[in-house]
Amino acid sequence: xxxxxxxxxxxxxxxxxxxxxxxxxxxxxxxxxxxxxxxxxxxxxxxxxxxxxxxxxxxxxxxxxxxxxxxxxxxxxxxxxxxxxxxxxxxxxxxxxxxxxxxxxxxxxxxxxxx
Amino acid sequence: xxxxxxxxxxxxxxxxxxxxxxxxxxxxxxxxxxxxxxxxxxxxxxxxxxxxxxxxxxxxxxxxxxxxxxxxxxxxxxxxxxxxxxxxxxxxxxxxxxxxxxxxxxxxxxxx
Numbered sequence: 636x637x638x639x640x641x642x643x644x645x646x647x648x649x650x651x652x653x654x655x656x657x658x659x660x661x662x663x664x665x666x667x668x669x670x671x672x673x674x675x676x677x678x679x680x681x682x683x684x685x686x687x688x689x690x691x692x693x694x695x696x697x698x699x700x701x702x703x704x705x706x707x708x709x710x711x712x713x714x715x716x717x718x719x720x721x722x723x724x725x726x727x728x729x730x731x732x733x734x735x736x737x738x739x740x741x742x743x744x745x746x747x748x749x750x
Numbered sequence: 751x752x753x754x755x756x757x758x759x760x761x762x763x764x765x766x767x768x769x770x771x772x773x774x775x776x777x778x779x780x781x782x783x784x785x786x787x788x789x790x791x792x793x794x795x796x797x798x799x800x801x802x803x804x805x806x807x808x809x810x811x812x813x814x815x816x817x818x819x820x821x822x823x824x825x826x827x828x829x830x831x832x833x834x835x836x837x838x839x840x841x842x843x844x845x846x847x848x849x850x851x852x853x854x855x856x857x858x859x860x861x862x
Binding site: 639666676680683693725732733736738739742 | 775780781783785791792793794796798800838840843848849850852853854855
């Protein structure tokens, strides 16, 4: 049981480049989330999904896009990378909504640097 | 807006000393979750508290949820070097239980 798998682990982008952060889970969870974590800071929600075909914005969605074509996969797209997007990105999943008490399962993270 | 605040931001202790971190919400929470993140790692779920005044223990860790369900604490007895990391509390956003509001965390350093 792999849980939540993120790729790549590290990436360096030049300003203006694009990339997709991959996230897949094998726990059949309906809910999936993308967070970013800046040094010494907490977690900020970028986008989330409550099921295949359904996505919604979090606190900091600007500069990002997501899709959820299957239950397992929830890729995060950066279209025009900016230095402000330098961060650690975590994908997470949960069986139900976190407000109902369903805990989050996190991937190992992607460390992204934009120069 | 709704906020979850944690204090202290940092704590250094000698191995064997006790440690407590506090979490305070600006609103009443239906539940509160605690996570631990080791340096360079990802957050890992520790526990969830739901009931007013609830106390739960996991070995040397004791978690409490306040009577008013607006505050919580995590107490570690006799810290070990394996306790090093950042401890986060998080509660559901009012009106949207699909989102969590996170504290900024308490970073614990343990001197052997």
